[in-house]
Amino acid sequence: MAAARTVSRAFLRSTPATSSIRPAARSARFALPSQGFRASRRGYASEAGEAKSSNTLLWAGLAAAGGAGAYFYLKGGDASVSSKEFVPGKEDYQKVYDAIAHRLANETDYDDGSYGPVLVRLAWHASGTYDKETGTGGSNGATMRFAPESDHGANAGLKHARDFLEPVKAQFPWITYSDLWTLAGACAIQELGGPAIPWRPGRQDKDVAACTPDGRLPDASKDHSHIRDIFYRMGFNDQEIVALVGAHSIGRAHTDRSGFDGPWDFSPTVFTNEFFRLLVEEKWQQRKWNGPKQFTDKSTGTLMMLPADLALTKDKAFRKHVELYAKDSDAFFKDFSEVFVKLLELGVPFTTKAEDRYVFKPSERKTRTMTRSNPTTNDYYEILSLPFTETSTTLSKQQLKTAYHKALLKHHPDKATPDTQPTTPLPTTDLNTRSYTIDEITTAYKTLSDPYLRAEYDRSLRLDRARVAEREKTGTVFHTGLEVVDLEDLAIEEGDEGTVWYRGCRCGDERGFLVTEGDLEREVEHGEIVVGCRGCSLWMKVLFAVEDGEEDT
Ligand code: HEM
Structure with missing residues (x-):
């Protein structure tokens, strides 16, 4: 050669x-990619333990106030010894990322073997309440910690994701829930094989009074005009809406949460453009069952589409983007990354610039060699x-x-x-x-x-x-x-x-x-x-x- x-x-x-x-x-x-993947998971187990943890630092001062501002810690737990300001930097957030990735790799006794999809859904539902007219809602606040927002029908099942992140919050008490949930969404996309999701801190937790009213998230049984109403309210255009819904390449619907049932594709723990390819290439027929109207693939009868997913193929303006993403995985990955970053930042009063976003290093498991x-x-x-x-x-x-x-x-x-x-x-x-x-x-x-x-x-x-x-x-x-x-x-x-x-x-x-x-x-x-x-x-x-x-x- x-x-x-x-x-x-x-x-x-x-x-x-x-x-x-x-x-x-x-x-x-x-077969090493898989074995290497598991081996590096073990590697993470020991690394995560070395993160500056609350064992040696006693957190005090502004931690409860949240935000990416200054924090104070007391060394050795003795206030008289020394105290200094702590401003988390990229490496501190990378440690949070690593801790989430470590938990994702180890807590596999859930759904199809990963909490990743439900973390993405948590980040999306925390952010998707944004209303551009009033400037209310969005990821800044993490108000889903409180009822009534946690009890909104659309948020059913997200307690699994919130609870999953509690040990990480305990390990890094200086991070706000609002930053943690969005960082976890970015981490899950990367760890499941999706594109890099640049991310920046700066969200502040708010109290119960900031809970958003019910009905701001999309209803899966509705059509394209409802989808437009919901996403236009957040400030997205048609192409961005289609790219966002491509997140349905991961995860599944649960009868005890939304009432719907099943995964969208054959690899629900790997982020791909399969959702679009199947939308376009498969024949979808209405499932005969005692549940809400949903669709099943004709070939295997094991996959599902929501009425709202199929609406993307029926509306001409949506469909052209579905067709593009079905055949061009790179275009989808690029557009998804951009629009997911936008979603996670809706309504956040950052003091940092967009170019200061961090791109986190994914865990080693994603090294793939064919x-x-x-x-x-x-x-x-x-x-x-x-x-x-x-x-x-x-x-x-x-x-x-x-x-x-x-x-x-x-x-x-x-x-x-x-x-x-x-x-x-x-x-x-x-x-x-x-x-x-x-x-x-x-x-x-x-x-x-x-x-x-x-x-x-x-x-x-x-x-x-x-x-x-x-x-x-x-x-x-x-x-x-x-x-x-x-x-x-x-x-x-x-x-x-x-x-x-x-x-x-x-x-x-x-x-x-x-x-x-x-x-x-x-x-x-x-x-x-x-x-x-x-x-x-x-x-x-x-x-x-x-x-x-x-x-x-
Ligand atoms: C038209 C808009 C959308 C509708 C109607 C919709 C509806 C749904 C429904 C009904 C479920 C099943 C929940 C369950 O039973 O556990 C679901 C799951 C999911 N959605 Fe969406 N969704 C939409 C947009 C999005 C967007 C924009 C994202 C992210 C960017 C997203 C990410 C996910 C993920 C990752 C899951 C799987 C969760 C899991 O496996 O636990 N969805 N969605």
């Missing part, structure tokens, strides 16, 4: 000879003899297990029948008769069983197919959203855990694209690796080469 460059000598030196990297070990490590650029060499769906359609279908745990066991049986050297077991390796293009190793089958099973990994995998598969289709059609290579660079174009850093290469992303994450030695080792054979940005949906292909036999002794 002409464009390929030589990997740095440090990599060569610390890497075992290429020939000693066993294929089995490599393919088993393809390790193949040609799915036809190893398609996980083909390995398990499962269908992959452009619209993902639900695969039950049982279906996956059965497919896994069948594949093991079919490809196991001892169990395979003479006609299923090839005696010599078959060309990889002969997919019907190709034999797979146990590692390949297990990796396929693990990836498709994990909602996060499956969503990422499906995305890359679609991208690959689009690229192949484009090449066949035009003879050119499809590079949309996929920048191709050489390894030497990345900055290099030696750390305790080996060498890492990184490069900034358009989304603002300065280390958005991160490649470790382990990633490169795994892809040594291919000489290229496709890396996903940790802060947004963009991808980058990194070309590299290893010089054999250059290992120093």
